[in-house]
Amino acid sequence: GENVEQHPSTLSVQEGDSAVIKCTYSDSASNYFPWYKQELGKRPQLIIDIRSNVGEKKDQRIAVTLNKTAKHFSLHITETQPEDSAVYFCAAPSAAGNKLTFGGGTRVLVKP
Amino acid sequence: GAVVSQHPSRVICKSGTSVKIECRSLDFQATTMFWYRQFPKQSLMLMATSNEGSKATYEQGVEKDKFLINHASLTLSTLTVTSAHPEDSSFYICSAFRTGGVDTEAFFGQGTRLTVV
Numbered sequence: 029g030e031n032v033e034q035h036p037s038t039l040s041v042q043e044g045d046s047a048v049i050k051c052t053y054s055d056s057a058s059n060y061f062p063w064y065k066q067e068l069g070k071r072p073q074l075i076i077d078i079r080s081n082v083g084e085k086k087d088q089r090i091a092v093t094l095n096k097t098a099k100h101f102s103l104h105i106t107e108t109q110p111e112d113s114a115v116y117f118c119a120a121p122s123a124a125g126n127k128l129t130f131g132g133g134t135r136v137l138v139k140p
Numbered sequence: 141g142a143v144v145s146q147h148p149s150r151v152i153c154k155s156g157t158s159v160k161i162e163c164r165s166l167d168f169q170a171t172t173m174f175w176y177r178q179f180p181k182q183s184l185m186l187m188a189t190s191n192e193g194s195k196a197t198y199e200q201g202v203e204k205d206k207f208l209i210n211h212a213s214l215t216l217s218t219l220t221v222t223s224a225h226p227e228d229s230s231f232y233i234c235s236a237f238r239t240g241g242v243d244t245e246a247f248f249g250q251g252t253r254l255t256v257v
Contacts, residue, residue, distance in 0.1 A: 060243035071233060071248040072184070079243075117183060121242040126189065127174065128235075128242050133183045 030055045030122045034131030042139055047105040049134045051118035054099070058120045061094060061101045066115045066133075075116075076103070108138045143167055144236050146249025153224055153256055161219045161252045163190075163234035169214035170236035175207075178231040178251075190217040190234075224256040 031054040041047050053061075059080040064072035078085045078092045078101065085092050089108075094101040105112055118131040143166040153159050163173055171192045176184040188209055189197040196209035208220040221228055233251040237244050 062245065064246075069231075069251075069253070071250055072246075073248075074245045077245070119246075125242055126172075127186055128246055129186070130184045135181070 030058065030120050030129040032118060032120050032129050032131040034118050034134055036134060037132060038135045038137070040137045040139060041108050043108060043110060045108055047103075047108050047112070047136055047138075049103045049116055049118070049136075050100060051102070051120075051131045052098075052100040053120040053129075055120065055123045056096075056099060057123045060121055061092070062119050062128075063090075063092060063103045064117045064119065064130075066117065068114075072117060105136075108136075110138050110140050112136060113138045144170075144234065144247045144249045146234055146252055148252060149250050150253045151255070153254070155225055155256055156223055158220055158222045159224055159254060161221075161232055161234075161254075163217045163219070163236075163249050165215045165236050165247075168236075168238045170217075170238075171214060173211065173217040173234055173236045174246075175209065175217075175219050176233045176235065178233060180231075184233065187219075190219075192217075221254065224254070226256045229254055229256045 034051045062077035065075045066072040076090050076092050078094050089106045091104040116134045119128045145164045147162050173190040175187045178184050186199050187202045190209045190211040192211045198204045211217040231251050234249040235246045
């Protein structure tokens with residue numbers, strides 16, 4: 029099955045700096061890579077996603093890059109703000125396309 | 141956007157009792173729903189896939205007789221934790237894909253924090 033690894037597990041940045049989270053996946057047939065943000069005690073929410081036919085996607089301060097050859101994708105948050113503090117999860121679908129596998133999560137702390 | 145509603149949001153039960161958690165898709169039909177368990181400071185771990193009108197598919201290591209799943213309609217899946225023990229205390233969360241495909245946005249319920257005492 030799909031194996032998704034995420035690094036780092038924790039990330040502390042100063043407000044205004046950038047944050048980068050990286051994920052690798054094992055199934056080369058995967059074609060959809062979402063990123064979710066989860067605040068404490070709440071449900072995960074989709075913040076950005078990318079499909080395998082593009083290498084980069086940007087939405088304001090958030091961007092995702094995908095390298096299919098290397099089987100890794102990254103989340104970039106620029107000009108971080110305290111409200112960006114949360115846990116971020118990457119995910120990838122299984123080869124059979126019947127379920128989503130999540131990375132281990134990255135706890136991001138933006139210090140004012 | 142699509143809404144998935146989960147109840148209850150929080151429950152405390154005594155060891156040995158059973159707890160039922162409901163997951164509803166409010167504005168779309170979901171032939172498949174997913175149940176996850178999340179321990180503190182850990183990721184979402186898929187427990188089982190709930191299939192409308194048929195048996196659920198359980199992930200390796202998940203006891204199907206302990207975690208009973210029923211998906212009786214296109215908008216409702218239930219997870220029953222039977223004979224709960226303190227180690228079952230966790231955050232349980234369901235999800236569904238509006239279009240049915242895992243290559244689209246997954247919508248999550250609010251989650252249920254279960255505490256077994």
